[in-house]
Amino acid sequence: MPKSIARAALAAAVLTMTGVPSMPADAKQPTYSKSYAEDRAEIEDLMARYLFAIDYFDWDSYVGTFAPDAELEFASGTSKGRDAIRAAITSFSKRIGEFYHTEDGKPATLRHVVLQSAIRVEGSHAWGRTLWVEMANHGPKDTMKMGTFGIYEDEFTKASGHWLIAKRRVLNEFIPNRQSGPGNPVNDMDALAEASKK
Amino acid sequence: MSYASDRAEIEDLMARYLFAMDYHDADAYAECFTEDGELDWAMGVAKGREAIRAEAQAFKAKTGELFKDSGGNPAKLRHAVNQKVIRIEGDRAWNTGFWWEMTNGGPDGSIALPSFGIYEDELARVDGRWLFTRRKICNEFLSGRESGPVNPVLAMDRQ
Numbered sequence: 001m002p003k004s005i006a007r008a009a010l011a012a013a014v015l016t017m018t019g020v021p022s023m024p025a026d027a028k029q030p031t032y033s034k035s036y037a038e039d040r041a042e043i044e045d046l047m048a049r050y051l052f053a054i055d056y057f058d059w060d061s062y063v064g065t066f067a068p069d070a071e072l073e074f075a076s077g078t079s080k081g082r083d084a085i086r087a088a089i090t091s092f093s094k095r096i097g098e099f100y101h102t103e104d105g106k107p108a109t110l111r112h113v114v115l116q117s118a119i120r121v122e123g124s125h126a127w128g129r130t131l132w133v134e135m136a137n138h139g140p141k142d143t144m145k146m147g148t149f150g151i152y153e154d155e156f157t158k159a160s161g162h163w164l165i166a167k168r169r170v171l172n173e174f175i176p177n178r179q180s181g182p183g184n185p186v187n188d189m190d191a192l193a194e195a196s197k198k
Numbered sequence: 199m200s201y202a203s204d205r206a207e208i209e210d211l212m213a214r215y216l217f218a219m220d221y222h223d224a225d226a227y228a229e230c231f232t233e234d235g236e237l238d239w240a241m242g243v244a245k246g247r248e249a250i251r252a253e254a255q256a257f258k259a260k261t262g263e264l265f266k267d268s269g270g271n272p273a274k275l276r277h278a279v280n281q282k283v284i285r286i287e288g289d290r291a292w293n294t295g296f297w298w299e300m301t302n303g304g305p306d307g308s309i310a311l312p313s314f315g316i317y318e319d320e321l322a323r324v325d326g327r328w329l330f331t332r333r334k335i336c337n338e339f340l341s342g343r344e345s346g347p348v349n350p351v352l353a354m355d356r357q
Binding site: 029032036040115118149182184186 | 200202203205206207209210212213214216217218221222223226229274276278279280300302307308309311327
């Protein structure tokens, strides 16, 4: 372990005693395999496909981004398996149209955007922490308005050569009890990745 | 290593940097820099990882003063990075990237968009890992901290 990392771990341990959220003791700096760029590129493509599917109400494509036994956790609850995920997201999508609407009451055109992702890959498993924001035409006089932002806490699995979502937690900083943090979400991801190697 | 591999790792570093910053993880933030790394931002220039760590520890209080939510509490601040021009030469790299920030400090708990700017970065690969040797944060909304007027990529390519 490089000295600097040992020192960071020590500093983190000290912070823990003062009650400040900190790095788990076994979290290590990321390592990148030779196929990291390719895996990351494919996972970024998967996350883009997920968003086009949700924003265009394409539920077949949407559930297709999940592994068959995947889990989706968001404001409406937790769903396991593609059928349950489809039922949950379809019903959520109808409700969101009642909150986000144009001035004449029609469901707004909603677009989700993904920003930076920290992605960790270990063999056929991967983890991601990604910042998202959403925007729609529900501002004054149907102008563009950014509504909310949050993060995705993801687990991915590679099966038959394709990356799929194994678990997605959608956190939203504007919904009580659905906020991320206060600790750095990347530390949890690193701890999960390290634990998977044992 | 190919350009794609280096770029993927540098993009991951930039994401880790922002999560560390926005969730006030001063250790993870400092670990994004080399031991003698330099941070040049609105509050001054910090040289060396320890100085950067101290800067990051103070960052929470400083931004908490600057950005409030509608209830008067420190707002949740999130930085985002968009396009990046990344140049790699062996174990050194340069980045010019566009950033912007958002908070929950708008009227009635809505999103506010305080500012945008660019990162001007120099990176080095140390023990197989890409780290910042220098990050300069330009902010177009702070007098004296603006970028330009010339395309910053030209200066990067000359180096």
